[in-house]
Amino acid sequence: MSTSTLIWIGAVVAAVLLVALVTGVVLARRRRIRLTAAERRPAAPKGGGYRAGGGISLSPGGATTAPAPPETPPHPIRDRTEVDGEPGVGDDAAVPRDTPRRGIVDVTLPEQTTPVVEEPELPAPRPEARPAEAEAATEIPTEAPPREPVAPERPAPAEPGVEVTPEKAPEKAPEKAPEPEKAPEKAPAKVAEEIEPTAGRLERLRGRLSRSRGALGQGLLGLLGAGDLDEDSWTEVEDTLLMADLGAATTMEITEALRTEIAARGVRTPGQARQVLRDVLIDALHPGMDRAVRALPHDGKPAVVLVVGVNGTGKTTTTGKLARVLVADGREVLLGAADTFRAAAADQLATWAERVGAEVVRGAEGADPAAVAFDAVKRGVQTHVDAVLVDTAGRLHTKTGLMDELGKVKRVVEKQAEVDEVLLVLDATTGQNGLTQARVFSDVVDVTGIVLTKLDGTAKGGIVFQVQRELGVPVKLVGLGEGPDDLAPFEPAAFVDALLS
Numbered sequence: 001m002s003t004s005t006l007i008w009i010g011a012v013v014a015a016v017l018l019v020a021l022v023t024g025v026v027l028a029r030r031r032r033i034r035l036t037a038a039e040r041r042p043a044a045p046k047g048g049g050y051r052a053g054g055g056i057s058l059s060p061g062g063a064t065t066a067p068a069p070p071e072t073p074p075h076p077i078r079d080r081t082e083v084d085g086e087p088g089v090g091d092d093a094a095v096p097r098d099t100p101r102r103g104i105v106d107v108t109l110p111e112q113t114t115p116v117v118e119e120p121e122l123p124a125p126r127p128e129a130r131p132a133e134a135e136a137a138t139e140i141p142t143e144a145p146p147r148e149p150v151a152p153e154r155p156a157p158a159e160p161g162v163e164v165t166p167e168k169a170p171e172k173a174p175e176k177a178p179e180p181e182k183a184p185e186k187a188p189a190k191v192a193e194e195i196e197p198t199a200g201r202l203e204r205l206r207g208r209l210s211r212s213r214g215a216l217g218q219g220l221l222g223l224l225g226a227g228d229l230d231e232d233s234w235t236e237v238e239d240t241l242l243m244a245d246l247g248a249a250t251t252m253e254i255t256e257a258l259r260t261e262i263a264a265r266g267v268r269t270p271g272q273a274r275q276v277l278r279d280v281l282i283d284a285l286h287p288g289m290d291r292a293v294r295a296l297p298h299d300g301k302p303a304v305v306l307v308v309g310v311n312g313t314g315k316t317t318t319t320g321k322l323a324r325v326l327v328a329d330g331r332e333v334l335l336g337a338a339d340t341f342r343a344a345a346a347d348q349l350a351t352w353a354e355r356v357g358a359e360v361v362r363g364a365e366g367a368d369p370a371a372v373a374f375d376a377v378k379r380g381v382q383t384h385v386d387a388v389l390v391d392t393a394g395r396l397h398t399k400t401g402l403m404d405e406l407g408k409v410k411r412v413v414e415k416q417a418e419v420d421e422v423l424l425v426l427d428a429t430t431g432q433n434g435l436t437q438a439r440v441f442s443d444v445v446d447v448t449g450i451v452l453t454k455l456d457g458t459a460k461g462g463i464v465f466q467v468q469r470e471l472g473v474p475v476k477l478v479g480l481g482e483g484p485d486d487l488a489p490f491e492p493a494a495f496v497d498a499l500l501s
């Protein structure tokens, strides 16, 4: 064999080896996403934190403006620790979520003069109780129930224990006077202190999400921008989402979406990964949901907002903050202190009312909360206020009697005016327990919006994603501090930007 032949053979072998090597590298790169630092990450906005473009969006109530959440995702079985419908060790004593939804329970109204007494001594539902038993215990009528006494026909003004407290120096409770022929004049609102205008004041709340930002936003950015995304990296992404309280189902969805988008967009740089993360997180928050708070009057009647939730979540504070938002918007507000279990709660609400020059209707300790709520709405209709905000007593979602009573509060109020908004106040720091509460409350009173409070004090901002996914109800407002104006509208894009800034 000649030398030139050998040279040719050598060249061909070298070429084949080169082609094989290149093919191998290309295949390997397809399986692993490698990020380089070629592209500079866009500068984070100064100060970071929550920025919302506008003020809190308000809308009139009524059927035409009912929110239409895009979809209510099915309850994922994988979220549950139990798979057979039986409560498992460590589960909350709650109604299993895949049982048939319990409608509002008709409870016979007590006599006018009988104050409703708190039921703390009621035993908690037996953990082993089956849903069917629970239903039987609350006597859900299957056929037309006997009509309960119709609240408007009650001599509400004469009711003992319920009083209307105008802003200052209440002379005589207006309800105690004979029914006026004409509606009384609106008492002029006397604003006792300066209220920050809602537009633009959210700027002041920047940085309040710092704990969630560190745990969730920076955690994810660190992982996605670090370079190779192998299976271990994706497991860490999942762990980060789970630790931030996104829940198993939402975590799986977001991880899948990230994997798909990163591969489809051919992400190569941390900046590109950041953009994908932003898009996926915003999408998971359902930005199309209607988040306007239905607190504007309609059909010649005030809007009625019920504020519900378990003890200590921030109901009274939220009611007061929302009253400020409305007053700052030039609206006239009446507050109903239907938390008759705790005298201090009514005092607290009266203080909020005084600060914004609003009237408050309250009841004596132990009075029937439904009667107080009824009288508050009645007074609001008479005085032509724009909105009646009713603060209800904190109640444990595991106490069937208290939950039924809440259903009654709503039904009784509806005899005066439509309830436009039922805001469920959830404490973001309670994590999964908040979700359990949300499920039970929404079974009883048709929750129309969530207020997530204390987001300033938790690293688990991911609960926002989960609660919307579970209930199909939008988070409308977020509490970001104890200050009187630390209530912000929830805007998915602004929230995600704050997490990733």
Ligand SMILES: Nc1nc2c(ncn2[C@@H]2O[C@H](COP(=O)(O)OP(=O)(O)OP(=O)(O)O)[C@@H](O)[C@H]2O)c(=O)[nH]1
Residues within 6 Å of the ligand: 309, 310, 311, 312, 313, 314, 315, 316, 317, 318, 339, 342, 345, 393, 394, 395, 452, 453, 454, 455, 456, 457, 478, 479, 480, 481, 482, 486
């Ligand atoms: N950090 C922080 N604290 C809040 C927020 N909202 C409410 N709080 C505080 O939470 C505590 C409880 O608030 P309340 O408004 O009394 O709660 P509640 O649900 O009415 O309580 P009950 O009437 O006992 O059921 C108070 O100390 C509030 O200042 C918030 O967004 N952030």
